[in-house]
Amino acid sequence: MDIILLGPPGAGKGTQAGRLEDEHGMIQLSTGDMLRAAVKAGTEVGLKAKALMEAGELVPDEVVSGIIGERLDELGPEQGVIFDGYPRTAAQATALDEILSARGRSLDHVIELVVDEDALVARITGRFTCGKCGEGYHDTFKQPAKEGICDVCGSSEFKRRPDDTEETVRTRMQEYRGKTAPILPIYETRGIVRKVDGMGSMAQVNDEIEAALAL
Numbered sequence: 001m002d003i004i005l006l007g008p009p010g011a012g013k014g015t016q017a018g019r020l021e022d023e024h025g026m027i028q029l030s031t032g033d034m035l036r037a038a039v040k041a042g043t044e045v046g047l048k049a050k051a052l053m054e055a056g057e058l059v060p061d062e063v064v065s066g067i068i069g070e071r072l073d074e075l076g077p078e079q080g081v082i083f084d085g086y087p088r089t090a091a092q093a094t095a096l097d098e099i100l101s102a103r104g105r106s107l108d109h110v111i112e113l114v115v116d117e118d119a120l121v122a123r124i125t126g127r128f129t130c131g132k133c134g135e136g137y138h139d140t141f142k143q144p145a146k147e148g149i150c151d152v153c154g155s156s157e158f159k160r161r162p163d164d165t166e167e168t169v170r171t172r173m174q175e176y177r178g179k180t181a182p183i184l185p186i187y188e189t190r191g192i193v194r195k196v197d198g199m200g201s202m203a204q205v206n207d208e209i210e211a212a213l214a215l
C-alpha cells in the first residue's frame with residue numbers, strides 16, 4: 001500500500017506516520033531525508049544533488065524523482081510507503097505517478113488531516129514544557145496542579161518554543177495550503193482523497209485513518 005499523508009504542521013502528522021510505520025510496517029519517505037541519505041551514500045543522483053545544493057541551486061524535479069526511484073528500488077515491491085511533503089506541484093504529482101507505475105505500484109490513498117485553523121492555533125500557541133524534565137503542559141488543557149510548579153519534578157522553570165506564536169503558526173498554515181492546493185484536486189478527481197478529522201484525540205484520528213485505509 002502506498003499513500004500520501006497530508007496535514008499542516010501541528011496536526012499530528014508525524015505521530016500518525018510513526019504509528020502507520022509501527023502497525024503496518026510502512027516506511028515514511030520524506031524527500032528532505034531521502035535527499036540527505038542519497039548525498040551521504042554518494043549514489044549517482046545523490047552526487048548530482050550534492051553538486052547542485054553546494055552551488056546554492058534548487059534540486060530539480062528529475063533529480064528528486066531519481067532519488068525516490070532509487071529508494072523504492074532499495075525497499076522492494078512489497079514495502080508500503082508513506083509520502084510526506086511530496087508531491088507539492090502538479091508536475092511532481094505526474095512524476096510520482098510515473099515513478100510508481102514504472103515499478104508496478106500506484107497510490108492507494110491520499111490521507112488529508114483536516115483541521116480547524118483557529119482551534120489548531122489555540123492548541124499550538126498554548127503549549128509549554130517544564131524546562132527541567134520536559135513534561136508537557138498547555139494553557140487551556142493541562143495546567144500544572146499547582147500554578148507555576150511542575151507536577152513531575154517541582155521545577156518552576158517553564159519554556160515555550162519561540163516559533164509557537166500565532167503569527168508563525170498562521171504563516172505555516174498558509175504555506176501548507178499553498179503546497180496542497182495544486183495537488184489535492186488531482187487526487188480528488190481520482191476519488192482517492194480520504195478526509196480525516198485531525199482535531200480529534202490521537203485515538204480518534206487513528207481510528208479514522210484505519211477506516212480510510214480499509215476503503
Ligand SMILES: [Zn+2]
Binds near residue numbers: 132133134150151
Ligand atoms: Zn518538570
